[in-house]
Amino acid sequence: MSRLFRAAAVVVAALMLGAPARADAVDLDAARREGKVVWYTSLPIALSQKLAGLFEQKTGYTIKTIAVGTGQALALAARGEADIVLAHAPALEKKYVADGKMLDRRLVMYNDFVIIGPSDDPAKIKGLRRASDAMNAIAATGSRFVSRGDNSGTHLLEKSLWKLAGVEPQGAWYIEAGQGMGATLGIEDLGLEGAQ
Numbered sequence: 037m038s039r040l041f042r043a044a045a046v047v048v049a050a051l052m053l054g055a056p057a058r059a060d061a062v063d064l065d066a067a068r069r070e071g072k073v074v075w076y077t078s079l080p081i082a083l084s085q086k087l088a089g090l091f092e093q094k095t096g097y098t099i100k101t102i103a104v105g106t107g108q109a110l111a112l113a114a115r116g117e118a119d120i121v122l123a124h125a126p127a128l129e130k131k132y133v134a135d136g137k138m139l140d141r142r143l144v145m146y147n148d149f150v151i152i153g154p155s156d157d158p159a160k161i162k163g164l165r166r167a168s169d170a171m172n173a174i175a176a177t178g179s180r181f182v183s184r185g186d187n188s189g190t191h192l193l194e195k196s197l198w199k200l201a202g203v204e205p206q207g208a209w210y211i212e213a214g215q216g217m218g219a220t221l222g223i224e225d226l227g228l229e230g231a232q
Contacts, residue, residue: 073119074103
């Protein structure tokens with residue numbers, strides 16, 4: 037069984053329990069028999085649709101899914117605009133729970149984060165064992181780094197890695213795309229040399 041399939045099975049199980057994300061929610065609205073699930077954008081659309089379909093078959097509730105960055109997903113739920121959130125920013129999730137804006141946080145899957153770059157490896161990070169060492173090398177060499185810059189879970193992790201490395205990323209080498217993962221990965225192909 038693949039890791040993705042196992043993770044999906046756990047997500048379905050969590051959804052079947054109907055655990056709300058909002059602190060003021062007790063259950064999905066029985067009169068409407070519908071709920072809103074907010075997914076982080078890195079979760080494949082086909083997977084989110086399949087999970088929603090399984091949930092609907094099992095419970096009779098209709099699920100509306102919304103794909104946004106983790107920061108926005110958590111903010112939507114905290115305002116009561118979503119019943120369940122799948123996100124990947126543990127520190128921020130725990131803060132929302134501690135502040136009483138959400139409840140019943142569960143770990144259902146995890147992400148692997150990878151630093152990618154050109155094959156000539158200008159910062160010479162290939163083979164480094166610690167992400168903070170890679171971040172230091174990127175900053176020290178002024179090698180271009182394209183950040184999502186969108187307050188997503190990925191961006192929050194990136195910021196924590198810069199902090200761990202003791203680096204304040206700034207200058208022409210550091211580009212904040214303000215975009216999702218796909219668009220950010222495509223920036224290098226767009227020839228944005230020196231973009232800021």
